Amino acid sequence: xxxxxxxxxxxxxxxxxxxxxxxxxxxxxPATPRRKLAVLACMDARVSVxxxxxxxxxxxxxxxxxxxxxxxxxxxxxxxSQHLLGTAEVLVxxxxxxxxxxxxxxxxxxxxxxxxxxxxxxxxxxxxxLEANIRSQVDxxxxxxxxxxxxxxxxxxxxxxxxxREVV
Amino acid sequence: xxxxxxxxxxxxxxxxxxxxxxxxxxxxxPATPRRKLAVLACMDARVSVxxxxxxxxxxxxxxxxxxxxxxxxxxxxxxxSQHLLGTAEVLVxxxxxxxxxxxxxxxxxxxxxxxxxxxxxxxxxxxxxLEANIRSQVDxxxxxxxxxxxxxxxxxxxxxxxxxREVV
Numbered sequence: 500x501x502x503x504x505x506x507x508x509x510x511x512x513x514x515x516x517x518x519x520x521x522x523x524x525x526x527x528x529p530a531t532p533r534r535k536l537a538v539l540a541c542m543d544a545r546v547s548v549x550x551x552x553x554x555x556x557x558x559x560x561x562x563x564x565x566x567x568x569x570x571x572x573x574x575x576x577x578x579x580s581q582h583l584l585g586t587a588e589v590l591v592x593x594x595x596x597x598x599x600x601x602x603x604x605x606x607x608x609x610x611x612x613x614x615x616x617x618x619x620x621x622x623x624x625x626x627x628x629l630e631a632n633i634r635s636q637v638d639x640x641x642x643x644x645x646x647x648x649x650x651x652x653x654x655x656x657x658x659x660x661x662x663x664r665e666v667v
Numbered sequence: 668x669x670x671x672x673x674x675x676x677x678x679x680x681x682x683x684x685x686x687x688x689x690x691x692x693x694x695x696x697p698a699t700p701r702r703k704l705a706v707l708a709c710m711d712a713r714v715s716v717x718x719x720x721x722x723x724x725x726x727x728x729x730x731x732x733x734x735x736x737x738x739x740x741x742x743x744x745x746x747x748s749q750h751l752l753g754t755a756e757v758l759v760x761x762x763x764x765x766x767x768x769x770x771x772x773x774x775x776x777x778x779x780x781x782x783x784x785x786x787x788x789x790x791x792x793x794x795x796x797l798e799a800n801i802r803s804q805v806d807x808x809x810x811x812x813x814x815x816x817x818x819x820x821x822x823x824x825x826x827x828x829x830x831x832r833e834v835v
Contacts, residue, residue, distance in 0.1 A: 506756060506818050508702060508703070508704060508756055509756065509818065509820060512704075512720055512758070512831075513831065513833070515720060515721040516719055516720060516721070516829075516830065516831045517830070518721075519718070519719060519720075519721050519829065520719075520828055520829035520830040520831075523828070523829035525827055525828060526713065526826065526827055526829075527827060528712070528713050528826070530711065530712070530713070530764060530765075530766045530769075531712075532712040533712070534676060535676070536676060536680075537710075542705075542728040542729055542730050542744055542748065543698065543728070544696070544698070544699075544700040544701070544724070544725050544726055544727055544728055544729075545694065545696050545698070545724050545725050547717050547724055549715050549717065549718070550687070550717070550724070551684055551687060551688075552680055552683060552684060552687075553683040553684070553686075553687055556712070556713050556715055556718070557712050557713050558712055559712055560710040560711070560712055561710055561712075561731050562710050562731055562732055562733075563729050563730055563731040563732075564730055564731075564732070564740050564741065564743070564744045565730075565743060565744035565747040565748065568740075570739075570740040570743075571738075571739075571740065571789065572732050572736075572738040572739065572740035572741065573732065573740065574789065575732070575733060575738075575789055575790070575791055575792060576710055576732045576733035578779070578789065578791065579733040579766065579767070579791055579792075580710065580733065582775065582779065583766055583769070583770060583775065584766055588674060588676055588677065590680070596698060597698075598698045598747065598751055598752055599747070601698075601751070602751060607750065607751065611746070611750065611813050615812050615813055616812075617812030617813065619811075619812060619813055621739065621742065621743055621746065621813065622743070623743055623746065623747055624743060624747075643787075644783050644784075644785030644787060645779050645783055645785065645787055645789065650674050650677065652677055658694065658696070659693055659694055659695060660688055660691070660693060661684075661687065661688035661691035661694075662684065662685070662688040663680075663681065663684045663688075665681070
């Protein structure tokens, strides 16, 4: 269902945004990121990319999905980021306690197929080794023919301390 | 190339993170988002999801890609978000001045194929109508067999004022 009578969470969101926007300075920042940086990270609720890196509005592209994977969609976004909006450096950031370490694809997919009656070809991207996964994602980016020859760094964010640890 | 001698931007990032982490309170937030919310938005550098919605660490999953598209990868992330981490509401947020409105897929793909010599099957997801695009992304989410029957809202973020406008 789309937009039902209005959930209380949604009403809170709209109200919070009105308050926040009212105290925001009007901005005419350009679309091109000031620091020429693109960051690929996990969607995890404890991972605030802007906060951990001290990014200001306009500084960097931020790409996020479950696990911070260099999926086709992330590659698509990086291609747009580099070729149309001029970014020239990539950070790939995984994190401790990632939910993608906590299940096996085949178990969840079997359960979803059974419960919904729809056997969808949708790998969920679970992985079992955080560091190895980051190396794989960095490799996927650096070897893609449409990705520029720019620095691509892989790091782990420690959700309990807020610190970044270098992987590759 | 991965991790060259160390770019100055990268050194600044590591140094900023050390400073930020030092002043952060240690946290043991759970992986499940406190507000049971998942937000899909554009990677644009002017779009800070946490800031515009007043989200705190631990509140919501944040998914971002070029255009805020409900790609297979975004659907994958939402399936993980809903079925493994308990979110029960979705916001899809486009924004004014989106870079995806400023080019045509076929032009850029032809250019990239020519320049790199690699003819990759990678649609870039450009669109020409911001509101129609948001409606399409919301539809794609609500009709997917593995997405739960939860509220899915579509909005436009005005990058100059910081305000959200409801679309669907």
